[in-house]
Amino acid sequence: MASPLVDVHTHVYLPRYAEVLRSRSAAPRILTQNGEERLVILENEPSGGRPVGPQYWAREEKLRFMDLHGIDISIVSTANPWLDFFEAAEAHTVAKQLNDDMEEYCASSPAYADGPLKRLYGMGLLPLVPGISIDALLGCIAQIKALPHLHGLIMGTRGIGKGLDDEALEPVWKAIADAGLVVFLHPHYGVDSGAWGEKDNGHVLPLALGFPFETTTAITRFILAGVYDRVPDLRILLAHSGGTLPQLSSRLASCIDHDPVVAARLKHDARFYLGKLYFDAVCYGPEELGFVSEIVSRSERYAPGADNSSFVVANRKTGSGRMMFGTDHPFFPPLSSTEKWKSVVENLDAIDTVSGWDKEEKDGVRGGNALKIFGIL
């Protein structure tokens, strides 16, 4: 099979979910203004939300986007904020319905290159809201595992109300790892908007900074809780190339060194755990991509029994095996429609020009890695 292009970061509001958003009177909601539908994801969003259309829910629009950009296969996930705003019982019901909807969305999609693969695969949802029972979460994991076209699940950063370092979630991590599902960790809330100041910068600060800060905080708290020491096989894919964790990882290790409470809790140097993570390639630059692959490779230096007697330059090739192309479709559309999305072209160019990656690594990041990691091949 020729090397396919696979998109692991691509979202949808399934029709059932879009209907829920239309029925709501508070964010997140879809409202109609001057005959145009607008999505308001957060209260007090700049510019009163963004225009939305069928690219957010219609499968033919997803396929059209894929065709335009040469994307062979997409692993589609519900967009934020998922089920965060539901009460527990309703979140549970809707999660099961949406998981079935997503299976149908994928199962009935066209075949890829007339072979056994589909063009669409999906990620499921867990009802991660306060008050949910762990049994309900385990039930949904079993449901997702049993749905043949779902190969992972997407989640935000709040867990069941106390974040991802909540000890109550331990059985959930174990069940996800045992089911062989990939967790796609994705931001929604950013950080306290007081940090952005008074000047009108549109969506730039919450999206360019707030989103990656949120992801970084969530996964760092997860790492500090020591979950990887107890569930070493859990596979977590970080949105936006890991936010800022790669650049802060040595600082994190140094700060841990100075805090006995945390140092005593963890089995390994913080940089070791970065080698357990997966990263989408949604960071728009070849230098950023190359750096992330270096940081992943570097984790070997901190593996148990590693020979640290002399310094070895991190090999970007190894690290690239945990990185996967993504688009963030249908968010961030170009200002003028119909043409190719500049952000997608940039992400593909970035993969193509990473210093230290050869064709094999680039093909892996473009699609081969995703098929292997999600267990689609």
Next chain:
Amino acid sequence: MASPLVDVHTHVYLPRYAEVLRSRSAAPRILTQNGEERLVILENEPSGGRPVGPQYWAREEKLRFMDLHGIDISIVSTANPWLDFFEAAEAHTVAKQLNDDMEEYCASSPAYADGPLKRLYGMGLLPLVPGISIDALLGCIAQIKALPHLHGLIMGTRGIGKGLDDEALEPVWKAIADAGLVVFLHPHYGVDSGAWGEKDNGHVLPLALGFPFETTTAITRFILAGVYDRVPDLRILLAHSGGTLPQLSSRLASCIDHDPVVAARLKHDARFYLGKLYFDAVCYGPEELGFVSEIVSRSERYAPGADNSSFVVANRKTGSGRMMFGTDHPFFPPLSSTEKWKSVVENLDAIDTVSGWDKEEKDGVRGGNALKIFGIL
């Protein structure tokens, strides 16, 4: 002259400042507990603050630390939170006093290698608090410029209450640039501590993540305000290797592309402005350092008139010219005293092992760059 080791990130609470901290009943303060002095920098600090001793104020302790680690010259700055907690009039008075104190601290320090240089140079303070007059700030800039051993000034992220994108500060940036002083931008507040969750992680999250998030937000807002387009010669040194701005810079550029308000305001791609910044080398890993130097070099690709017809790999050597060794002394001491500081050894090892830097670049980062950039040579 042999290549010296110069520390550009090294702090002091001058005796006059330490006395102020001792006199206070709210953070920031120094209090005495069981016969031991403790520094509480922020209210509700984990573990009730940290022990402090003469390494925070005594010049002989600074020199002892420098001797132990082979540091030839230090460019010393007041530690956070500077004058942030004073009323305007008092902030103005104390700024002038502390600038004179810092001059004396440096001017009477030992000579470096029996030559014309001293072992200590300093940075001044501006009374950056709400209600201060711009004239008072300009007066302090003139004072600092006139003090022969001060070559820069340190500041936090709040400006005079509205951050560094406050239009009221434009004359201040122009005056600093005209005076040829380096601005050392340093964090203090982090981000909303609600993000850190309930688990006891000591100081790890606010220091490892909150500090770099704060610096990144402040400099990004500054860039988005277009100040560099109007004051292109302003030299800003970012603490902790620029926080997370390097890893987010292509994402920032992409988000700006999608927000016409900001895109129309700026003359250049966001990545261009990263080539105007200076970075300390306080990030504890060779991969991080190499990456920052790549991002600085990459800015040339976005310079006016640059030839973008084919992709050129960013040359880490050029970028290294804006990077400078630092220690963060006296913060983050080792858990056991007397021996060499692990964090300092790590930062020196990191410089020594950056892939793509030769001896010339490493010597530059260790000290040559600092002497040139601060105008000490």
